[in-house]
Amino acid sequence: MKSVQQEVDERSNLTGSNKFELLLFRLGGDENGEHSELFGINVFKIREIVAMPEITAVAGSMPHVLGVVNLRGQIIQVLDLPAIAGVKPKTGLNIMLVTEFARTTQAFAVESVEEIVRLDWNQVMSAERAAGSGMVTSIARLPEESGQPGRLAQVLDVETILRNMNPDADPEISRQTVGAQIRIKPGSVVLAADDSVVARALIEQGLEAMGLPFIMTKSGKEAWEQLNSIAAGAETEGLSVHDKVALVLTDLEMPEMDGFTLTRNIKRTARFSNLPVVIHSSLSGTTNEEHVKNVQADAYVAKFSAEELASTIRRLLRQ
Known part of the structure; x- marks a missing residue:
């Protein structure tokens, strides 16, 4: 037993x-x-x-x-x-x-x-x-x-x-709440993954308020496939994936492939390992935050605070 x-x-x-x-x-x-x-x-x-x-x-x-x-x-x-x-x-x-x-x-x-x-x-x-x-x-x-x-x-x-x-409890998302717009390398994007319709809408509003171009996907598997496709396209142009993707933002609970597996795949693949990964999840608590560290994610942000998300993204991109 x-x-x-x-x-x-x-x-x-x-x-x-x-x-x-x-x-x-x-x-x-x-x-x-x-x-x-x-x-x-x-x-x-x-x-x-x-x-x-x-x-x-x-x-x-x-x-x-x-x-x-x-x-x-x-x-x-x-x-x-x-x-x-x-x-x-x-x-x-x-x-x-x-x-x-x-x-x-x-x-x-x-x-x-x-x-x-x-x-x-x-x-x-x-x-x-x-x-x-x-x-x-x-x-x-x-x-x-x-x-x-x-x-x-x-x-x-x-x-x-x-x-x-x-419905009145939606967080306020505006340029005032997220602060100054975030500048990234021209031609690059934030790759985001979340399976919830509501969460995707809030994330899109937040990234738009931050002035960040993005590609939104609906699962870890879709994000992983998109990342590999972007990397292959970059190579044909004589560029690296870092010229095309500034940061990956992922939920944890997703069909087909969860955010832990997506993050682990990124960090264990040589050409992606230096990409910043932010886990953005409604799953809270010290246990889940410890799992985030174990898969080597660069940051964890609990849903949903546009201000905190913007601050985290800004800090990682400066690094």
């Missing part, structure tokens, strides 16, 4: 192999509670899972906000995730998922928790073209069980959900 420390170490080491763990849960089904689909969220975002406590309703709350709970002295907002997803729980809201995400703590009410599965990011496909993908960032293909065909789980885009719940 594994010790708690062994399980913690094993889970932490997943970031070195393009793997992650997905907590599977159910929200409900149609109006009769049938056809309940599987949903998932990265275990690194989960602070704890608790039986549904007593919730205090708050006057004037936004739709789908159940209220707040007092969890060991911390007041946490609880969101009705089945209602947000447009489904009905058959047995009620029984479980509360407490998440730490993008510098905030919030809780999601769900019907039931199934299990934790370990997956490779290449088992996860982008859901951007799928119906209803506004709140689903990707689809995970789960392993076969007992001869049954593999199941699918929808990986929720928590960034989009939280933004939709509180």
Whole structure:
């Protein structure tokens, strides 16, 4: 039997192999509670899972906000995730998922928790073209069980959900907030990667406010392929990749190839190793920051502060 420390170490080491763990849960089904689909969220975002406590309703709350709970002295907002997803729980809201995400703590009410599965990011496909993908960032293909065909789980885009719940909370992004524009070598760009529609929009606004030309990609794999294509094109012009790419900005959670693997690939490839890499992620905490150091990223910025991101990019480019 594994010790708690062994399980913690094993889970932490997943970031070195393009793997992650997905907590599977159910929200409900149609109006009769049938056809309940599987949903998932990265275990690194989960602070704890608790039986549904007593919730205090708050006057004037936004739709789908159940209220707040007092969890060991911390007041946490609880969101009705089945209602947000447009489904009905058959047995009620029984479980509360407490998440730490993008510098905030919030809780999601769900019907039931199934299990934790370990997956490779290449088992996860982008859901951007799928119906209803506004709140689903990707689809995970789960392993076969007992001869049954593999199941699918929808990986929720928590960034989009939280933004939709509180649209007035968008960070201010302007030339005033990011400071003086950043100058880079003419003809070069910032190569960015993020799978969230909302995050990409905010990053694009921030880079535009900084005066930085950029190429935006939707996964680590797409960014890696783009980087190699740019390098090949530079070589035909008698240039190096450093003449074409000033900096790489990457999320961590992405289908096909995560940000840890992308960063490791860059730093272990001779022609790319000196490219500055900034990891820009909603996954926070000292554990994730330690992983960032292990893959030799040049900086870590928690989402989303345009001012902090601009300051970090400016510092790295000066170096």
